Amino acid sequence: MKLKHLNGIVNLALTDFKLIFRDPSLRSFLLLPIILFVFVLWLLPMWVDQYDFLVPYLPVFLIVAVVENTQMFCFISSMVLIDEKETQVTKVYGVLPLTAPQYILSRLLIPFLFTVLLNVVLIALQPFYPISWWENLLIAVLAGMVVPVYVLAMNSYVSNRMQGMIYVKAFNMLVLLPIAAFFVPQGWKGVFAILPTHWLFQSIDAVVDGSDPALIFSIGFSFMIFLTAYFARLFMSRHFV
Amino acid sequence: MIEVKNLQYTYPGSRKPALQGLDFSVERGEVFGFLGPSGAGKSTAQKILYKVLKDFQGSVLVEGKDLQLWGQSYFTRIGVGFELPNHYLKLTGRENMQLFASFYSGVTLKNIEELFAMVQLEDAIDKTVETYSKGMKMRLNFIRAVQHDPEILFFDEPTAGLDPVNANNIRTLIQDLQKSGKTIFITTHSMHTADELCDRVSFIVNGKLAATDTPEKLKSQYGKDAVHVLLQNGSERDFKLEDLGANEQFISFLKEGEVKKIHTLEASLEEVFIRVTGETLRA
Secondary structure, eight states, rough: OOOOHHHHHHHHHHHHHHHHHHHHHHHTTTTHHHHHHHHHIIIIIHHHHGGGGGGHHHHHHHHHOOOOOHHHHHHHHHHHHHHHHHHHHHHHHHTSOOHHHHHHHHHHHHHHHHHHHHHHHHHHOOOSOOHHHHEEEEEHHHHTTTHHHHHHHHHHHOSSHHHHHHHHHHHHHHHGGGGGGGSSSGGGGGGGGGSHHHHHHHHHHHHHHOOOHHHHHHHHHHHHHHHHHHHHHHHHSSSSS | OOOEEEEEEEEEHHHSSSEEEEEEOOTTOEEEEEEEEETTHHHHHHHHTTTOOOOOEEEEEEEEEEGGGGGTTTHHHEEEEEEEOOOTTSSBBHHHHHHHHHHSSSSSSOHHHHHHHHOOOOGTTTGGGGGGGGGHHHHHHHHHHHHTTEEEEEESSTTTTTOHHHHHHHHHHHHHHHHHHHHEEEEEEEEEHHHHHHHHEEEETTEEEEEEEEEHHHHHHHSEEEEEEETTTSSSSESSTTTTOOHHHHHHHHSSOOEEEEEEOOOOHHHHHHHHSSSOOOO
C-alpha cells in the first residue's frame, strides 16, 4: 500500500471522528462506555453486596456490559456510513483511487480497535471474576468483530437515516437475543447458535465458569470471519452505486 | 480517447436492458454530450465509463486500453462531477476538498484557495457545507472533480438545478477546461447546455443512440438554411441564406415596409431531438 493511500485512509478514519464530534446525537453515544464503566465498576458491586439474589446473574451482567460496549461503535459507525449514503458522498468514494477493501478498513479498523480496547479495560477492571489476559483479549477481539459484521450488514440493506433507525432496533434485538439462552432449558440453547453473538456470550460464560472455552472461541471466530467476509462482499456490491 | 462498441447493460433484478448496444467514440480534447430525457440511459453509460457499474457487455477502450484492465490509476486520470451535491455537510468546504485530495498520489493537486476563488466561493471556504446553497454545493462538486487535474472529465447534468448565472459560470468553466486540452463527457437533458458546450452530441432514448453529430449539423439537417422575415404590415416571406446580401427579392421585400421580425429557420436542438426520436427532452 502506497504511503499516500495510507495517508488517505488515516485521514478518512480521523474524519469519522470529526463527523462524530460535530453531530450532537452521535457525540452523546460516546458517553455510553462511561455509563457502563460506572455501572460495572461501582453500582453493580454495591448492589451485589446488598442483594445476594443477583450473584447467579453476574455472568449475564458482564455479557450485557461487553455487548453494550460493543454496540456503541456498531451504532455510531453505522450511522456515519448511512449518513454518507443519504448525502450520496459514497458515490465519490466509488471514483477515487481507493479500493473497496481499503475503504472498509479505513472506516472500521479504528472502531474495531476501540471496541477491543474498551472491552479489554472493562474485563480487566471488573471485580467479579479473575480472567486471564489472553482470555480477556480473545473475548474483547471476538466482541470487536461484531462491529464490522453489524455495520457492513446494516449498510448493505439500509439507504437512509430513518430506515437506519428502524434497522438499528432490529439489529440490537438480534445482538442481544442470545441472552435468552441463559434462561431456557439446556436443550433449547442450540436454537440461538445461528446468531453470532451467541458464541460471544457462551465464551464469556465458559471463561467465568472455568470451563474450557477453546471450542466456543473457535466456532465464534470462524462464524465472525465468515460473516465479515460475506457482508463485506455484499456491502461492496451495493454501497458505491 | 474513449471508444465504445455495442455497450449493453441491464441492472440486476431488471428484465429491461438500460443500454441496448451503444456505439460511440470521444476524441481527445472534445466535449461530447449525451442528450436525452431522464431514464434514457445517459447516467448508466457514464457510470460504466467511470467504473462504478462493472458487469456490462460490449467493448470500452480508454486511451486504447480495455476499461476492465485499468486499475486504480484510472481514477487519477478521471474526474467526476455528480448530478447532485454530495459532500460531508458537517465539514467545511476546505476540509471536504482536503479529505478527497488525500487519496491521490502521483498527481499535482491544484491549490485549494485558487479553486475556491475560481468558482467565487473563497468567502465560504472555511464554512461548513451545511450552510451552502445548492448552487454553492454544485460549484464545490465542480472543483472537487478537477482538483487533481484529470485528463478526462465526466459531468452528469452539470447545470441542473442552477440559476442562470451559476449555470453560465459552470458552462464557461467547462469551456476553459476544454481549452486546456481536457476530454469532457457530459450528460444532460438541457438542450441549451448541449448546444453551447458540445462539439458533438448523441441523442439517447430508451438505451439506444438515435443520432450522433455536431449540434450545427443536426440543426441544419433538420431545419432550413433560410431566414423568415415578417413586416409590420403582416407580410411575411422566407429567403434562402445563400447570397442573401445579393438577393434582390429579399432587399426589395425589406423596402416594402418596416421589419417586425427577422430570424433564421434553423431548427433548435430540442426540435431536432423530437423529430429524430419522437420523444421530448423534459425530465
